[in-house]
Amino acid sequence: MTQDHSLVREPQQNLLEVIRTLRPELRKSDRKVADVVLDDPRLMLNDTVAELAARAEVSQPTVLRFCSAIGCSGYPDFKLRLAQSLALGMPATHSALEISDTPEQIIEKIFDYTLTSLDWARYHLDKTALSQAIDLLTAATRIDFFGFGASGIVARDGQQKFPLFGVPCAVEVDLHQQIMQASMMRQGEVCVIISNTGSTRSLMDVARTAKERGAAVLGLIGAVDAPLKGYCDVVLVVETLENTSIYTPMTSRIAALVVIDILSTAVALRRDSNEEHQKAFIAMKQRLNEARFG
Template identity: 55%
Template sequence: MHNAQTPNDNLLEEIVRHRDELRKSDRRVADVILDRPEEAVAMTLARLARASDVSEPTVIRFCNAIGCEGFRDLRVRLARSLAFARTTSHTAISDADDLAGIVTKIFDFNLSNLNWAQSRLDTARIGDAVDLLATATRIEFFGFGASGIVARDAQQKFPLFGVPCGAPSDAHQMFMTAGMLRPGDAAVAISNTGQTREVVAAMATAQERGAATVGITGQADSPLCRHCDVTLMVETLENTDIYTPTVSRLSHLVVIDILSTAVSLRRGEAHHDRVARMKTELARLRGTR
């Protein structure tokens, strides 16, 4: 009926948009989903077929017609549409909101986003990234703007492993740093769009120099992905409403925590002793020991 959708499309909107183009029997499936989306997302293939008064092959045909890769993909994308609808409808902030309402909405929006990001995170790829970072002799983190904040947060965590780390914030410093990397080093780029030119160029240079490259992004097949040995897709329920905060940064910070914790555990007892000594020194600095 039409080209396959991207994973970020709103499935409910797609069904509404293309309903009249569907076969009559397929429209029955569409109507059940549109009338009862909260129920439909939990239905089995057989149950949805019965509710629509069609055969199971007809449901599969409907899935293909709206660009889904089978029934499981239909349920996953329908769940995403519902999550986004709930999030945006209940957390869209207006100038009429009082302070208590703003507090509640921002917390709700961020919690929904983190739950969604967790459900879509590929733990196998996380493991691949940990493998690269655990053996790196030096790690550089690249990011601009909100992603630059994430890069600097990573720089604060990873040196605890006894590995030199950097997070250049200037484009020229980023290019020079990338150019000095060598085999055994690692570069980690953070970019939600995966299109920031300076970050993409720095990662291309790092890869040319033989460094292992890891990308943290929200966009598959972005320019950044082409220069990463491992790409960590962090999907978020980004809301473009003017008053709603960007949530990708928080999800990326959590991924950095996951990576740093996993690398820490991989480093073993020697690292644990180093961290214990570091905490002792910090306690002394704070006057608590």
């Protein structure tokens, strides 16, 4: 059986998500171990090899083979990475919300799902593309943010960070206004398109219009194979864990907000090498504190 081990070469990834993803490719006996682990992973923290083998009704060599198949160097490494994964929260497969859930269960599930999904997004973020995005925004003379729905909220947050970006920033969440704004963009400006699906036709029109006007296009997209990528100069794929529950919290929005924070902070740090910008930013913070506290 041929297995794709691209997921298991990164030890920082959440082990429970690695097991969930690789499970269909495992041998039948290894899948029995995977099912026991995923069913109640906290029980595994104190289990010996023999105890886990008994729970899964397999041999001890099968448990060791399972550890190797999911990218662990042995059983101790498996338990260590399992403990680290549990510290980050239970995976999405354990976080589906149900009508019968108590407030305590809702708290645990939403926090677990959000923490795990953010961790997943963190280690799947392309660092090279991130550096390119920072370069693009640092050189921008103006930045315009575009998005709909939850992505529109992220776009508004991006515009709120304009003191960090150090240049005029605007946000448009209305379709007609978006087309108008994109049509007025020019060379040296950056159009930031935020879309979790990356398939909204009108946002592709906005991106194409901005490019025709000479602006650079940065895409914050949640889907790896999104058609919107073809309209962007730089793409940041902000990938979160898929959860089909109808009550799923908007972790895609939270992950995108974190990326906006990363971008704005990184740009501010670069601009702070300019003494004039640094003085202006400090003065702005002082005035803001005076307005808040008198």
